[in-house]
Amino acid sequence: MAYNFRFKRSNLYAGASTKDEGMASLVILRSGEDVVAIEVEQVLAEQEIVIKQLADPVPKPMGIAGVTILGDGGIMAIADVIELVDLSLDRTELNSNLWQNILETTDFDEETDPTVLIVDDSITVRELLSMTFNKVGYRVEQARDGQEAWEKLRSGLPCDLVFCDVEMPRMDGLELLSRLQQDEDLQDLPVAMLTSRGRTRHKQMAIELGAKGYFTKPYLEEALLEAAQRMLNGEVLVK
Numbered sequence: 442m443a444y445n446f447r448f449k450r451s452n453l454y455a456g457a458s459t460k461d462e463g464m465a466s467l468v469i470l471r472s473g474e475d476v477v478a479i480e481v482e483q484v485l486a487e488q489e490i491v492i493k494q495l496a497d498p499v500p501k502p503m504g505i506a507g508v509t510i511l512g513d514g515g516i517m518a519i520a521d522v523i524e525l526v527d528l529s530l531d532r533t534e535l536n537s538n539l540w541q542n543i544l545e546t547t548d549f550d551e552e553t554d555p556t557v558l559i560v561d562d563s564i565t566v567r568e569l570l571s572m573t574f575n576k577v578g579y580r581v582e583q584a585r586d587g588q589e590a591w592e593k594l595r596s597g598l599p600c601d602l603v604f605c606d607v608e609m610p611r612m613d614g615l616e617l618l619s620r621l622q623q624d625e626d627l628q629d630l631p632v633a634m635l636t637s638r639g640r641t642r643h644k645q646m647a648i649e650l651g652a653k654g655y656f657t658k659p660y661l662e663e664a665l666l667e668a669a670q671r672m673l674n675g676e677v678l679v680k
Contacts, residue, residue, distance in 0.1 A: 470522050471659060477529045492519055492568040504528055506569065523662060555601040555673055556580040560590040560617065561635070562609045566658075570604060570635075573662050574669070587612030591620055594627055602669055607636040607643055618650035631672040635660065644679070654678040 467478045490509040506521040557579050559570045564585075571581040582598060584590035586609040594600060607614040614634055621627045633654030634647045644655045653672050656665060668678055 470526055475526050475530060477526055479525060479529070489564050490519070491564060492572070506572065522659065554578055554580050556582060556599050557602045557604060557669065558582045558584060558590060558593070558598070558600045560584045560587060560603060560605040560609070560614065562586050562606065566606070566635075573665065577666060579669075586610055587614055587617035590617055594621070594630070595624075600630060602673055603630060603632040604635045604665075604669075605632055607634055607638050607647070615646055615650060618647060618652060622651045633668065633672060633678070635665075648679050652679060 465480050466483055467480055468484065469476060469478050492507040492509055504521055504525045506519045506524075509517050509519055511517055557574050559567050559574075559581060560583075561567050561570070562585055567583045567585075571583065574581050582593065582600065584593055587605070588611040590603070590605070591612060605614040605617060614636070618632055618634075621630060621632060628651070631653040632651065633656060634644075634652050635656045635658065636643070637658045639657040647655055653676075654668050655678075656668070671678060
């Protein structure tokens with residue numbers, strides 16, 4: 442059975458052909474340098490969704506990040522792009538070993554679990570990042586844009602690390618960085634930018650405003666988690 446997978450636009454590189462005989466609908470997935478094509482039943486318009494995790498006793502299938510409930514009450518599976526690429530390239534064992542190493546070296550307890558604040562105007566990105574950090578023991582808070590993040594941090598939200606988009610409504614990531622640097626209580630809070638803007642100009646501006654890391658979408662989960670741990674240890678990952 443084929444699923445109608447929904448993807449972030451940054452991960453969708455090919456649209457659907459018409460449903461004429463002999464034609465197929467494909468999406469092209471990219472993870473790092475790897476690119477694969479997957480046939481799907483159809484390609485639908487992009488829309489924001491709320492991702493719900495599969496709870497026990499239902500095991501999470503490989504290649505599925507979770508599910509969402511549609512407006513008509515139907516349930517739709519949500520694809521995990523990185524896992525689908527790994528499955529197609531027979532790298533599931535390697536990926537499992539990478540996650541095991543991360544889980545073994547990330548030793549948090551209930552008293553010291555670090556809190557990461559995810560700042561992005563895309564609810565899909567926020568939910569996916571929240572799942573990534575939750576499964577290795579982080580506490581996660583979310584903000585829809587820089588303004589909401591600034592208000593939460595100024596009101597005393599406990600936070601050890603921030604991952605922030607650059608382009609957002611009301612207050613963008615660079616303005617948030619600037620405000621944090623001017624605040625005596627928040628200027629040492631490590632902030633990493635996670636954005637589709639990979640130009641040197643954006644990166645340089647973020648570095649000058651105090652960003653400790655700069656990552657572009659799409660990202661590798663294990664690389665992001667490793668970077669988060671290094672920043673919590675005081676490392677600056679960009680110069």
